[in-house]
Amino acid sequence: MAKEYLGEFEELVLTIVGILGEEAYGNAIVAEIKERLGREVNLSAVHVTLYRLEDKGFLKSRMGGATNARGGRRKRIFTITNAGLAMLKAMKEARVDLWKLIPRLNYDSILY
Amino acid sequence: MKENRLPLRFLRWFCPPALYEGIEGDLLEQFESDIKEFGEKKAKRRFVWNVVKFFRPGIFLRNRISTHIINTIMIGNYFKVTVRNIQKRKFYSFINAFGLSIGLAFCMLIALYIQDEREFDQFHANKDQIYRIEEKSFDTWRHDAPDPYRRSAWLQTGLGPVIKEEFPEVEYVTRYNGGNSVIFRFEDKVFTERVTYVDKDFFNMFSFPLIRGNADKLFQDKLEVVITPAIATKYFGDADPIGKTIEIDNNGKKAFTVTGIIEPPPAQSSLTYAILLPQENRNYYERNMKNWGNFGTPTFVQLRQDASQQSFKANLDKTIEKYMGEMLERWRKEAAVPIPPDAKMLEYEFTVLPEIHLKKEISWAKVSDPQYSIILGGIALLIMLIACINYISLSLTTSASRRIEVGVRKVAGAQQSQLVYQFSFESLMLAVVSLVFGFGLVILFLPYFNEFTNKSIGLSGVKILQLLSIGFALMMVTGLLAGSYPSWFLSRFKPASVLKGSFTSRLQAGFTKPLVVLQFALSAFLIISSVMMYKQMRYITTKDLGYDKDQVLVIPTQAGWGEESNRVVEQFRTRTQSEPVIVSVAGTSLSFNQGYSRYGFKIDGEQKSVYVYAADPYYISTLGIQLLEGRSFDANIPADSNAVIVNEALVRDMKWTDPLNTYYNWREDTVGMGARVIGVVKDYHFLSLEQKFEPMVLSMGKDDYLTTLLVKVAGNEVADGLARVKTIWQELYPDKPFDYTFLDEDVAKQYNSYKRWMSIMGLATGFAILISCLGLFGLAGINAVNRTKEIGIRKVMGADLRAIFFLLNKQFVVLAVLAFSLAAPLSWWFISKWYMKDFSFKVPMSWELFAISMGAGLLLALATVSYHAIKAAMLNPAQTLKYE
Numbered sequence: 001m002a003k004e005y006l007g008e009f010e011e012l013v014l015t016i017v018g019i020l021g022e023e024a025y026g027n028a029i030v031a032e033i034k035e036r037l038g039r040e041v042n043l044s045a046v047h048v049t050l051y052r053l054e055d056k057g058f059l060k061s062r063m064g065g066a067t068n069a070r071g072g073r074r075k076r077i078f079t080i081t082n083a084g085l086a087m088l089k090a091m092k093e094a095r096v097d098l099w100k101l102i103p104r105l106n107y108d109s110i111l112y
Numbered sequence: 113m114k115e116n117r118l119p120l121r122f123l124r125w126f127c128p129p130a131l132y133e134g135i136e137g138d139l140l141e142q143f144e145s146d147i148k149e150f151g152e153k154k155a156k157r158r159f160v161w162n163v164v165k166f167f168r169p170g171i172f173l174r175n176r177i178s179t180h181i182i183n184t185i186m187i188g189n190y191f192k193v194t195v196r197n198i199q200k201r202k203f204y205s206f207i208n209a210f211g212l213s214i215g216l217a218f219c220m221l222i223a224l225y226i227q228d229e230r231e232f233d234q235f236h237a238n239k240d241q242i243y244r245i246e247e248k249s250f251d252t253w254r255h256d257a258p259d260p261y262r263r264s265a266w267l268q269t270g271l272g273p274v275i276k277e278e279f280p281e282v283e284y285v286t287r288y289n290g291g292n293s294v295i296f297r298f299e300d301k302v303f304t305e306r307v308t309y310v311d312k313d314f315f316n317m318f319s320f321p322l323i324r325g326n327a328d329k330l331f332q333d334k335l336e337v338v339i340t341p342a343i344a345t346k347y348f349g350d351a352d353p354i355g356k357t358i359e360i361d362n363n364g365k366k367a368f369t370v371t372g373i374i375e376p377p378p379a380q381s382s383l384t385y386a387i388l389l390p391q392e393n394r395n396y397y398e399r400n401m402k403n404w405g406n407f408g409t410p411t412f413v414q415l416r417q418d419a420s421q422q423s424f425k426a427n428l429d430k431t432i433e434k435y436m437g438e439m440l441e442r443w444r445k446e447a448a449v450p451i452p453p454d455a456k457m458l459e460y461e462f463t464v465l466p467e468i469h470l471k472k473e474i475s476w477a478k479v480s481d482p483q484y485s486i487i488l489g490g491i492a493l494l495i496m497l498i499a500c501i502n503y504i505s506l507s508l509t510t511s512a513s514r515r516i517e518v519g520v521r522k523v524a525g526a527q528q529s530q531l532v533y534q535f536s537f538e539s540l541m542l543a544v545v546s547l548v549f550g551f552g553l554v555i556l557f558l559p560y561f562n563e564f565t566n567k568s569i570g571l572s573g574v575k576i577l578q579l580l581s582i583g584f585a586l587m588m589v590t591g592l593l594a595g596s597y598p599s600w601f602l603s604r605f606k607p608a609s610v611l612k613g614s615f616t617s618r619l620q621a622g623f624t625k626p627l628v629v630l631q632f633a634l635s636a637f638l639i640i641s642s643v644m645m646y647k648q649m650r651y652i653t654t655k656d657l658g659y660d661k662d663q664v665l666v667i668p669t670q671a672g673w674g675e676e677s678n679r680v681v682e683q684f685r686t687r688t689q690s691e692p693v694i695v696s697v698a699g700t701s702l703s704f705n706q707g708y709s710r711y712g713f714k715i716d717g718e719q720k721s722v723y724v725y726a727a728d729p730y731y732i733s734t735l736g737i738q739l740l741e742g743r744s745f746d747a748n749i750p751a752d753s754n755a756v757i758v759n760e761a762l763v764r765d766m767k768w769t770d771p772l773n774t775y776y777n778w779r780e781d782t783v784g785m786g787a788r789v790i791g792v793v794k795d796y797h798f799l800s801l802e803q804k805f806e807p808m809v810l811s812m813g814k815d816d817y818l819t820t821l822l823v824k825v826a827g828n829e830v831a832d833g834l835a836r837v838k839t840i841w842q843e844l845y846p847d848k849p850f851d852y853t854f855l856d857e858d859v860a861k862q863y864n865s866y867k868r869w870m871s872i873m874g875l876a877t878g879f880a881i882l883i884s885c886l887g888l889f890g891l892a893g894i895n896a897v898n899r900t901k902e903i904g905i906r907k908v909m910g911a912d913l914r915a916i917f918f919l920l921n922k923q924f925v926v927l928a929v930l931a932f933s934l935a936a937p938l939s940w941w942f943i944s945k946w947y948m949k950d951f952s953f954k955v956p957m958s959w960e961l962f963a964i965s966m967g968a969g970l971l972l973a974l975a976t977v978s979y980h981a982i983k984a985a986m987l988n989p990a991q992t993l994k995y996e
Contacts, residue, residue, distance in 0.1 A: 025134070025138065026134070026135070026138035027138050027141045027142055027145075030142075042162075042165055043138060043139070043165075043166075044162065044165040044166040044168060044171070045165075047131075047135060047166070047170075047171070048170030051131070051170065051171075051174065052170065061134075063133070063134070069141060069144065070137040070138075070141040070144065071136075071140045073133055073134075073136050073137030073140060074133055074134070074137060075134065075138075076131075076133070076134030076135075076137075076138075
């Protein structure tokens with residue numbers, strides 16, 4: 001955990017890839033982020049992040065089958081690796097641990 | 113879909129192939145959904161934009177690994193081929209490297225110069241809060257000019273204390289007067305020293321480090337002095353200077369205590385000093401404090417961090433109203449010309465400290481013109497361009513030998529882009545070599561360059577690093593610039609036609625001719641310009657000034673502005689009368705180029721001005737000034753104390769027809785008629801040749817003191833005469849320093865900056881000629897080689913040496929003449945607009961000048977190309993033709 005670190009956007013993309021399972025490719029990820037978070041992200045930013053995550057070993061990719069849409073071009077399908085899952089989990093736990101340390105006295109109304 | 117082809121081509125160009133399909137698909141899918149959502153037009157725009165957004169390091173840097181591998185494989189080969197090529201054609205490589213290294217060296221030197229100019233006064237910690245106040249006042253002498261204002265940094269003495277007292281936004285104020293000479297005495301050491309008068313805030317405002325003394329406590333007493341270590345050593349040797357008292361003679365002797373030692377100012381400082389005294393010690397200080405009409409004191413302020421410039425300006429305006437309102441109104445009414453009601457008589461402006469060095473419109477000891485940087489940069493670029501042209505034209509004309517190589521490489525699978533890369537690599541290699549030599553040249557030439565430009569640039573570690581990075585950038589630019597056209601030209605050969613051998617060995621790189629013309633025109637421009645500058649300089653230095661400036665010693669009397677000085681002159685003359693080496697002794701108020709005094713006054717309601725020199729009866733004879741009418745002053749005629757001798761310009765100005773029977777009321781005497789004119793002298797250049805003849809009077813009045821001795825020594829014994837004068841001086845005035853200059857040197861000094869520019873231009877021209885001649889020499893050689901067979905055949909057919917010589921040189925002569933006719937008007941325009949514009953007395957521009965420059969240039973070019981022409985013409989045709 002200490003060695004590797006994920007940025008906020010990287011973590012988001014990694015999570016979405018996990019959610020989409022076998023259907024994770026560029027456009028689908030952009031659409032998913034828009035649908036779930038209402039956040040507009042740029043396709044090129046998603047691509048760059050995907051490649052970086054692949055470099056780090058959290059994702060792997062393969063070319064999917066051709067379809068009639070998208071000018072007959074194949075999709076590059078990304079799937080999350082075990083290392084990626086472990087990373088997500090570790091980050092989530094670390095955050096929860098920190099979360100618990102926030103004193104609750106005065107913030108109850110805001111926090112809960 | 114067709115419309116998307118261009119963006120996709122762009123994508124394919126930078127996108128790594130492995131990623132391409134996935135990205136392209138995603139983009140197209142996005143496009144399809146955009147059509148549904150936004151319509152086709154907007155979707156297309158978004159598509160282009162989306163493609164452009166993919167052009168980011170995260171994508172295109174993924175290419176690197178693959179291209180990197182190819183390059184390192186080939187670089188070894190490129191390197192080897194480059195080295196072989198350089199070895200094979202040593203002479204051409206030398207020409208190229210030589211030219212480029214000189215060009216690079218020039219550029220680096222100029223870069224150093226420009227950087228030095230920009231670094232002026234940057235070392236002050238408070239530089240952005242410190243301002244120099246300037247006055248802008250209506251100039252009645254130039255009332256009809258488009259900008260009738262005079263700007264200067266010399267202000268009233270009282271302004272500084274008023275600002276300090278009354279302005280809430282001002283933190284520190286100091287006045288600053290440099291340049292006054294006083295006599296220093298400590299035990300047996302007596303010297304004249306230039307002192308600088310400042311206020312106590314000086315030490316807190318500026319970042320001149322104090323070695324000894326406390327900045328907050330200095331100058332609380334007005335009999336304190338702060339000196340640099342060099343001055344301390346000069347007077348006190350190794351003893352501790354703090355607390356020592358030194359006697360300073362400045363219109364009266366006073367004892368001063370040394371309370372501080374300050375570092376000398378760095379070279380890049382607009383403020384200079386060696387000895388600092390409190391302002392209160394200036395002559396007539398009390399009087400000047402009260403007189404708001406006397407402008408003689410530069411003033412600097414430091415605003416508080418949060419102060420606004422607007423409120424500072426508003427306060428300055430209020431100050432003018434408060435202290436000078438009445439006086440300015442009176443001046444306005446009494447002005448010789450009507451002053452437009454909307455024009456302000458006086459206004460204060462201010463300039464932030466780092467900008468004063470390049471603010472050329474306000475005179476200051478070290479002010480510089482930003483134009484110099486531009487001109488120097490232009491010269492460096494010209495040389496660089498000439499060197500680059502050498503490279504291009506030599507590469508083009510020698511490309512025949514590379515043709516087979518290009519063909520073979522292409523057959524073996526090289527693409528044009530790779531060949532371009534290869535040839536660019538070669539030119540870069542050459543540029544690297546040149547950079548190394550160029551750097552050596554910079555180190556070698558820096559001392560001379562400093563001398564030429566009157567700078568003191570040193571090479572510290574940081575400077576070297578900066579210089580190297582500048583040099584490296586220049587090298588990349590020139591390497592690629594010079595290499596771009598040749599590499600494109602060379603890589604374009606079609607392998608089939610090259611390898612089949614259908615190319616003749618003759619070259620038809622037509623592009624070289626315009627290049628040679630351009631190169632020659634640039635050289636010609638420099639030649640003509642420097643010849644014109646040289647002629648003007650010669651004209652100035654040899655022109656008859658109307659008086660005899662040789663063998664005249666100029667010695668200040670060191671006795672102040674008063675009767676005492678007159679006595680010194682008289683005493684010295686009496687004492688030296690019997691000396692054979694001393695021809696004559698005269699007294700005057702000011703020698704030439706030591707400043708001037710100009711009076712402005714009204715005669716019959718008309719504004720007049722006149723330059724005034726105090727003179728004694730020996731002045732005219734000592735200087736050999738020609739008297740046209742009347743007589744010189746006579747010591748035995750008491751009325752001569754109210755008489756003047758005028759020059760022709762004054763007679764013209766006053767429109768006198770019979771000057772000897774007129775009176776000249778230049779002191780605005782309301783009782784008498786003024787001074788009687790007793791003589792008229794022929795106009796002589798008492799001002800520099802930049803100025804026209806202006807009205808001038810010589811006066812022997814009671815109020816004109818003779819503070820300067822002019823001693824003429826006998827013709828061949830200047831050294832003896834000087835020694836004798838010095839001995840007599842020390843005998844008469846053992847407590848006064850003997851300072852002297854030679855009159856002719858004083859006069860020559862006014863043209864130092866012109867001379868410097870002439871030297872720089874001459875140097876640049878020399879190098880430009882050298883580089884372009886080398887290039888021409890190389891070109892002529894190739895040309896001769898290309899035509900070896902033709903010459904052989906011509907000789908067999910009966911052509912003689914002369915005909916062949918003519919044949920080979922004809923084209924160069926035509927090119928040179930063409931270049932000269934281009935350069936002549938250009939250089940004429942440049943020189944008259946820039947160099948000559950300040951001179952009132954100019955050497956006439958004549959066609960001979962152009963003819964001589966052109967003839968010399970042509971001769972030089974012919975001499976350069978003739979070597980090859982003669983060599984080719986002398987060859988035995990049997991040798992050149994036997995291989996056919």
